[in-house]
Amino acid sequence: MKIFEKAPAKINLSLDVLHKRADGYHEVEMVMTMVDLADRIEMQELARDTIIISSQAGYIPLDEKNLAFQAARLIKDRYDVKQGVYIHLDKQIPVAAGLAGGSSDAAATLRGLNRLWNLNIPMEELRVLGAELGSDVPFCVTGGTALATGRGEKLEHMASPPQCWVVLAKPPINVSTSEIYGKLNAREIKSHPSTANVLSAIRNKQFDQLCGNLGNVLEEVTLDLYPEVRHLKECMQRLGADGVLMSGSGPTVFGLVSKEAKVPRIYNGLRGFCKDVYAVRMLT
Numbered sequence: 001m002k003i004f005e006k007a008p009a010k011i012n013l014s015l016d017v018l019h020k021r022a023d024g025y026h027e028v029e030m031v032m033t034m035v036d037l038a039d040r041i042e043m044q045e046l047a048r049d050t051i052i053i054s055s056q057a058g059y060i061p062l063d064e065k066n067l068a069f070q071a072a073r074l075i076k077d078r079y080d081v082k083q084g085v086y087i088h089l090d091k092q093i094p095v096a097a098g099l100a101g102g103s104s105d106a107a108a109t110l111r112g113l114n115r116l117w118n119l120n121i122p123m124e125e126l127r128v129l130g131a132e133l134g135s136d137v138p139f140c141v142t143g144g145t146a147l148a149t150g151r152g153e154k155l156e157h158m159a160s161p162p163q164c165w166v167v168l169a170k171p172p173i174n175v176s177t178s179e180i181y182g183k184l185n186a187r188e189i190k191s192h193p194s195t196a197n198v199l200s201a202i203r204n205k206q207f208d209q210l211c212g213n214l215g216n217v218l219e220e221v222t223l224d225l226y227p228e229v230r231h232l233k234e235c236m237q238r239l240g241a242d243g244v245l246m247s248g249s250g251p252t253v254f255g256l257v258s259k260e261a262k263v264p265r266i267y268n269g270l271r272g273f274c275k276d277v278y279a280v281r282m283l284t
């Protein structure tokens with residue numbers, strides 16, 4: 001049997017870091033949502049007890065370093081599954097971009113194998129398993145829109161943000177999440193985003209209030225390290241996006257746009273100097 005799962009990208013509408021914890025992770029407060037840019041994952045049962053990963057993308061690991069491989073191994077070990085699986089990753093989400101492509105692949109693999117092998121694992125248990133693979137994986141298991149706390153694994157789901165277009169642009173650099181968190185410790189956080197204002201903008205479907213309160217404390221670190229990300233942000237603002245922010249640890253910058261008529265100008269303006277540009281909808 002063969003099944004398919006969609007693995008959408010996430011964006012952080014706000015990202016605050018409260019403090020560094022004893023276990024080395026950072027206590028965060030993030031508002032996350034999914035956008036309609038997704039990897040497509042095919043899973044096919046194998047009689048032989050093995051995990052095989054393939055992908056059309058030449059730049060991701062296909063061995064045990066792949067997060068989909070790790071998800072499959074975790075579920076096989078934990079539920080004593082003797083069958084194997086062939087997993088093909090049709091990558092559409094740019095890699096190491098701050099869009100959780102790998103985490104979403106891992107989450108989709110957990111959901112898919114739960115179906116393929118009729119394991120009937122409840123969603124909450126899948127999220128707990130996901131936390132063993134990465135901080136963003138529990139959110140990616142259920143998706144939607146959520147307030148994420150702890151190291152990202154404690155989730156409070158909510159209604160989707162006011163509908164709008166999301167223009168994503170990724171400059172051609174790879175950013176290491178651990179390096180960005182690491183460099184944040186050495187500096188004083190100048191201003192924290194208001195998570196409460198972002199939550200209330202979402203609950204009341206106030207698009208302007210949402211745009212005015214977007215904030216990410218990791219942005220300053222990445223923008224100082226990579227001036228091209230700052231440049232991209234300024235361009236997106238100048239081209240007329242209503243709200244602009246870097247997603248996660250970067251380097252992808254997203255712009256929220258309420259009027260569809262404005263999207264082509266922003267998209268084409270960015271494409272002039274950036275290859276990876278996408279105009280997508282938020283997933284409701």
Ligand SMILES: C[C@@](CO)(OP(=O)(O)O)[C@H](O)COP(=O)(O)OP(=O)(O)OC[C@H]1O[C@@H](n2ccc(N)nc2=O)[C@H](O)[C@@H]1O
Pocket residue numbers: 012015024025026027028030097098099100103133134135136137150151152177178181247248249250
């Ligand atoms: C920054 C965020 C925002 O959504 O996303 P990305 O930029 O990766 O997409 C996440 O917090 C990233 O989540 P994820 O990429 O799953 O992180 P993990 O694999 O768990 O950890 C990668 C590295 O980041 C650091 N890390 C991660 C999460 C956290 N709350 N505190 C941390 O200090 C860890 O020390 C680790 O070295």
Ligand SMILES: Nc1ncnc2c1ncn2[C@@H]1O[C@H](COP(=O)(O)OP(=O)(O)O)[C@@H](O)[C@H]1O
Pocket residue numbers: 059060061065066067068089094095096097098099100101102103105106177248250
């Ligand atoms: N299935 C996967 N897709 C993308 N990257 C993966 C995958 N599995 C492992 N990785 C590795 O994970 C790292 C982070 O990738 P990704 O999840 O795309 O970034 P981010 O956490 O910034 O959103 C990359 O260095 C990549 O080599």
